[in-house]
Amino acid sequence: MAGQIMSKPELTATRLDDAARAGWLYYVAGNTQDEIAAKLGISRQSAQRMVSLAISEGLVKVRLDHPIARCLDLAAQLRDRFGLKMTEVVPTDPGSSSTTLGVADAAAAEMTRWLRTEAPIVLGIGTGRTLKAAIEQLSPIECPQHKVVSLTGNISPDGSAAYYNVIFNIADKIKARSFPMPLPVIASSPEERELLHAQAMIRPVLELAATANVAFLGIGDLGDEAPLFVDGFISRTELDELRRAGAVCEIIGRAFDRNGIPIAGLTNARVASAPIPSCETAMVIATAMGSRKMQGIAAAIKGKLINGLITDEQTAEMLLASK
Amino acid sequence: MAGQIMSKPELTATRLDDAARAGWLYYVAGNTQDEIAAKLGISRQSAQRMVSLAISEGLVKVRLDHPIARCLDLAAQLRDRFGLKMTEVVPTDPGSSSTTLGVADAAAAEMTRWLRTEAPIVLGIGTGRTLKAAIEQLSPIECPQHKVVSLTGNISPDGSAAYYNVIFNIADKIKARSFPMPLPVIASSPEERELLHAQAMIRPVLELAATANVAFLGIGDLGDEAPLFVDGFISRTELDELRRAGAVCEIIGRAFDRNGIPIAGLTNARVASAPIPSCETAMVIATAMGSRKMQGIAAAIKGKLINGLITDEQTAEMLLASK
DNA sequence: CGGTTGTGTGAGTATTTGCCCAAGAAGCTA
DNA sequence: TAGCTTCTTGGGCAAATACTCACACAACCG
Numbered sequence: 001m002a003g004q005i006m007s008k009p010e011l012t013a014t015r016l017d018d019a020a021r022a023g024w025l026y027y028v029a030g031n032t033q034d035e036i037a038a039k040l041g042i043s044r045q046s047a048q049r050m051v052s053l054a055i056s057e058g059l060v061k062v063r064l065d066h067p068i069a070r071c072l073d074l075a076a077q078l079r080d081r082f083g084l085k086m087t088e089v090v091p092t093d094p095g096s097s098s099t100t101l102g103v104a105d106a107a108a109a110e111m112t113r114w115l116r117t118e119a120p121i122v123l124g125i126g127t128g129r130t131l132k133a134a135i136e137q138l139s140p141i142e143c144p145q146h147k148v149v150s151l152t153g154n155i156s157p158d159g160s161a162a163y164y165n166v167i168f169n170i171a172d173k174i175k176a177r178s179f180p181m182p183l184p185v186i187a188s189s190p191e192e193r194e195l196l197h198a199q200a201m202i203r204p205v206l207e208l209a210a211t212a213n214v215a216f217l218g219i220g221d222l223g224d225e226a227p228l229f230v231d232g233f234i235s236r237t238e239l240d241e242l243r244r245a246g247a248v249c250e251i252i253g254r255a256f257d258r259n260g261i262p263i264a265g266l267t268n269a270r271v272a273s274a275p276i277p278s279c280e281t282a283m284v285i286a287t288a289m290g291s292r293k294m295q296g297i298a299a300a301i302k303g304k305l306i307n308g309l310i311t312d313e314q315t316a317e318m319l320l321a322s323k
Numbered sequence: 324m325a326g327q328i329m330s331k332p333e334l335t336a337t338r339l340d341d342a343a344r345a346g347w348l349y350y351v352a353g354n355t356q357d358e359i360a361a362k363l364g365i366s367r368q369s370a371q372r373m374v375s376l377a378i379s380e381g382l383v384k385v386r387l388d389h390p391i392a393r394c395l396d397l398a399a400q401l402r403d404r405f406g407l408k409m410t411e412v413v414p415t416d417p418g419s420s421s422t423t424l425g426v427a428d429a430a431a432a433e434m435t436r437w438l439r440t441e442a443p444i445v446l447g448i449g450t451g452r453t454l455k456a457a458i459e460q461l462s463p464i465e466c467p468q469h470k471v472v473s474l475t476g477n478i479s480p481d482g483s484a485a486y487y488n489v490i491f492n493i494a495d496k497i498k499a500r501s502f503p504m505p506l507p508v509i510a511s512s513p514e515e516r517e518l519l520h521a522q523a524m525i526r527p528v529l530e531l532a533a534t535a536n537v538a539f540l541g542i543g544d545l546g547d548e549a550p551l552f553v554d555g556f557i558s559r560t561e562l563d564e565l566r567r568a569g570a571v572c573e574i575i576g577r578a579f580d581r582n583g584i585p586i587a588g589l590t591n592a593r594v595a596s597a598p599i600p601s602c603e604t605a606m607v608i609a610t611a612m613g614s615r616k617m618q619g620i621a622a623a624i625k626g627k628l629i630n631g632l633i634t635d636e637q638t639a640e641m642l643l644a645s646k
Numbered sequence: 647c648g649g650t651t652g653t654g655t656g657a658g659t660a661t662t663t664g665c666c667c668a669a670g671a672a673g674c675t676a
Numbered sequence: 677t678a679g680c681t682t683c684t685t686g687g688g689c690a691a692a693t694a695c696t697c698a699c700a701c702a703a704c705c706g
Contacts, residue, residue, distance in 0.1 A: 020389035021414055027385040029416035029424055032662060039417050043686055048663065059389040062350040065462050066343035066382040091344055093352035094362050101352055116439055139388050355692065368656060371693065 128218025249296025260303015346377030451541025572619025583626015
């Protein structure tokens with residue numbers, strides 16, 4: 001999608017159509033690429049390209065339908081030990097350093113479960129790389145009965161749309177009414193935040209966010225590669241100050257210490273995001289994995305900020321080993 | 324592996340567990356089999372075996388998330404032209420002679436959609452190779468609110484359980500209450516059928532079948548390889564008689580002519596199956612593809628026996644070309 | 647106790663797949 | 677229309693994968 005000029009929507013459409021057909025013949029019908037090439041009257045290389053296009057465009061979704069005992073076990077342990085309502089543990093790829101591999105698929109599946117309910121729900125959605133990857137895995141589904149509300153602003157410090165704000169991506173995939181929050185993530189001053197929040201466009205969105213039935217959140221670490229810093233929402237100095245104040249993680253822009261207590265003042269005084277929906281009234285599900293997020297996950301649990309967790313084996317083990 | 328005891332169930336369980344893990348690393352994490360072998364501490368060949376076991380055991384489900392324009396178009400045409408409420412058309416593999424490829428997956432997906440509803444439903448289920456394949460594709464799902472009722476007997480002429488009766492397979496997969504029909508498919512006489520149907524064990528099942536909200540049915544042809552004949556439910560002579568009487572297809576054991584009118588007498592006078600649920604009160608979905616079933620599908624549509632159809636591109640094209 | 651069978655393993659090998667490259671086609675600019 | 681860029685195509689080749697085979701080991705059987 002990046003380097004693609006949009007002057008050929010119909011061409012792309014038929015290309016994807018062919019890709020889907022090739023992918024179908026390959027994955028469902030079990031043909032070899034040679035056979036596909038013969039049947040579709042193209043060269044083998046082209047067939048290969050179609051198939052790999054189908055994969056890279058996310059047309060092909062693979063699901064594993066087997067409860068791996070160890071993962072179930074870890075999930076149950078997490079649930080019991082930390083009083084969570086819902087946990088999901090996916091296998092870990094020992095060699096990969098990805099922080100989305102697996103949890104993204106699992107999060108997409110969990111979202112689908114919620115979206116499939118007939119009763120209208122309000123789905124709150126955070127931000128971040130993990131969630132972005134999850135939305136990419138989401139299958140299109142029509143659910144006009146639901147509302148999806150962004151819990152955080154979608155404007156980058158430079159004024160452009162924040163890349164890792166996912167409300168627009170999710171709106172693309174599902175036909176639900178979506179409510180973005182046309183705000184910066186962090187306002188320039190507490191006063192500006194109040195001003196922004198008082199706007200007629202924003203207030204209803206904040207109110208809607210407070211009524212969310214379920215929320216999916218990413219957890220950001222505050223290490224040297226903190227997403228909040230890397231993406232330019234806070235400065236190096238602000239990051240250092242937060243860390244000195246004991247902050248270990250950030251959820252929708254708001255920083256928390258190791259006990260899950262919000263840091264007083266600093267950037268938190270200016271964060272324009274909606275409050276995290278309450279665990280009393282909503283399922284608040286965090287999707288996070290990897291050692292960098294460990295502290296943050298532990299903090300979110302300790303502070304009872306979340307009551308659901310989607311993570312991977314290794315992180316689950318570390319969480320259970322700690323404390 | 325050190326001391327392996329013969330206790331098969333747990334052995335298979337851990338094997339499947341390993342297979343799932345290998346499949347996960349392969350399909351989700353994108354490892355090569357070499358890498359998987361290294362990570363799991365097994366030889367590359369064993370890794371390959373694990374992965375292919377994961378496939379053959381149906382642990383790996385592939386779905387294509389792209390509406391192929393031609394298929395959608397054919398589906399819409401079928402729906403309009405034949406007044407069906409629901410149609411699904413899957414791509415055809417030009418080289419394959421399978422009569423289940425693709426439609427089985429689609430049928431499983433459609434079943435899942437129904438089973439996921441919260442309101443309790445009664446699902447009627449027919450029999451046959453296509454349905455059997457569909458059930459194999461079905462993902463386990465817990466839906467204790469629903470009931471699944473077999474529309475046809477599950478006893479072979481030789482007294483064994485009929486192989487292509489799928490009620491037990493579906494009961495295995497989903498945690499719904501299931502109602503098999505402990506009857507032969509075709510009784511030895513009309514009188515015996517009445518006797519059987521009057522049994523205290525059978526009557527409630529027949530009554531339940533009549534209240535089905537949705538039914539999935541296979542369509543059997545009556546050619547020389549007619550499943551009803553091949554599986555020994557009717558004799559060669561009976562098959563010939565049916566054909567002479569104008570029968571072109573069979574649904575849950577009952578023979579119909581080219582207009583979808585039941586053949587009078589002959590084996591139909593002895594069929595012990597429940598009546599096909601009415602299109603007035605239920606979604607009656609046939610899953611069938613291939614040229615041998617063409618006539619049967621057309622007949623079922625003409626006789627308004629069904630109001631839903633899952634088939635493939637080629638069959639859809641032929642159906643639209645005929646008449 | 648020796649033979650049989652069934653299952654799992656690694657080696658070897660044929661097939662299939664992924665990717666790079668050079669050549670051709672298509673579009674864009676001047 | 678020449679010159680340029682961008683995209684697409686198929687050949688070639690290395691890597692990855694599937695399959696066959698022979699062997700090892702344990703359970704089973706007479």
